[in-house]
Amino acid sequence: IEDFKGVIPAMLTPFTKDEEIDEAGIRDLTEYLLSFNIGGLYLTGSTGETFLMNEEERKKVLEIVMDQVAGRVPVVAHIGTLSTKAAIELAKHAESLGVAGISSVPPFYWRHSEEAIINYYKDIVESVDLPMIVYNIPLAGLMSVDTIKKLAELKNVCGVKFTSTTLFEITQIKDATPEGFMIFGGADELASSNLAIGVDGIIGSFYNLIPDLFIQIRENVKNGNQAKAEELQRYAVRIIMDVLKHGSMVGAMKSILRKAGIEAGYSRRPFLNFEDERQKEVVNSLLSIENI
Numbered sequence: 001i002e003d004f005k006g007v008i009p010a011m012l013t014p015f016t017k018d019e020e021i022d023e024a025g026i027r028d029l030t031e032y033l034l035s036f037n038i039g040g041l042y043l044t045g046s047t048g049e050t051f052l053m054n055e056e057e058r059k060k061v062l063e064i065v066m067d068q069v070a071g072r073v074p075v076v077a078h079i080g081t082l083s084t085k086a087a088i089e090l091a092k093h094a095e096s097l098g099v100a101g102i103s104s105v106p107p108f109y110w111r112h113s114e115e116a117i118i119n120y121y122k123d124i125v126e127s128v129d130l131p132m133i134v135y136n137i138p139l140a141g142l143m144s145v146d147t148i149k150k151l152a153e154l155k156n157v158c159g160v161k162f163t164s165t166t167l168f169e170i171t172q173i174k175d176a177t178p179e180g181f182m183i184f185g186g187a188d189e190l191a192s193s194n195l196a197i198g199v200d201g202i203i204g205s206f207y208n209l210i211p212d213l214f215i216q217i218r219e220n221v222k223n224g225n226q227a228k229a230e231e232l233q234r235y236a237v238r239i240i241m242d243v244l245k246h247g248s249m250v251g252a253m254k255s256i257l258r259k260a261g262i263e264a265g266y267s268r269r270p271f272l273n274f275e276d277e278r279q280k281e282v283v284n285s286l287l288s289i290e291n292i
């Protein structure tokens with residue numbers, strides 16, 4: 001898991017037009033992403049439309065990607081779901097495939113107590129021998145820094161992926177957790193700032209679409225060229241906003257990738273897919289950005 005760092009796409013899951021798992025597309029997108037200097041792949045997270053798949057499908061997607069990656073980069077599988085029992089089954093399956101680690105959002109929808117959330121993670125990490133990256137994201141109900149601190153004390157909880165549009169919690173987490181506890185930035189809008197404050201890696205959706213731009217941002221931060229990193233980040237934010245304005249982010253990203261000849265496939269409903277005139281609009285909004 002120590003190698004899991006840098007720019008890490010939260011991989012899209014290509015589906016066919018009739019919403020089946022698109023194995024050829026998954027393999028194609030995997031190869032496309034591996035052609036960049038990425039630090040790993042984060043599978044079946046929100047960008048991967050995980051909650052639109054059943055457990056068998058989630059397993060299948062992971063199997064295809066693990067087979068295609070064949071050890072070239074570390075893969076972390078998001079195994080989170082509403083029931084501890086199902087999450088454990090997914091975690092065991094991921095372990096059998098040789099993933100570098102697992103990750104999970106807290107169980108959501110019922111707004112569980114802190115005790116229930118901690119038990120959820122504890123039960124999972126005790127059932128497998130894999131590092132766990134806790135996934136803190138507003139969509140699943142943001143956990144407090146204090147809860148993260150408690151989770152960091154559990155066996156094998158090695159880090160947190162923190163998707164927030166404010167930065168200070170990351171510094172608070174650094175203070176609250178032991179040396180070596182990994183932190184991953186989850187808001188692509190803040191990539192350069194997250195990197196500047198010393199996160200281990202950045203995991204996000206837009207690293208499917210414009211990985212190279214973020215790899216350059218990371219290089220510049222690493223080399224002390226923060227001003228250049230900020231300039232590139234400004235382009236990135238414009239692209240992110242231009243894509244987000246269409247809604248159904250995953251559908252919009254897939255539409256652009258298809259147009260560029262990358263078989264990223266389609267999204268499952270209720271996400272929108274953009275085709276014909278709407279595809280032109282989505283793609284044009286990207287092309288209208290100068291100097292990239």
Ligand code: HMN
Pocket residue numbers: 010011042044045046047048137139163186187188189203204205206240249
């Ligand atoms: C995942 O679970 O697939 C992603 O890693 C989630 C990731 O943090 C994204 N967050 C959300 O989708 C809420 C970001 O990459 C996000 O898409 C981006 O910053 C644009 O807002």
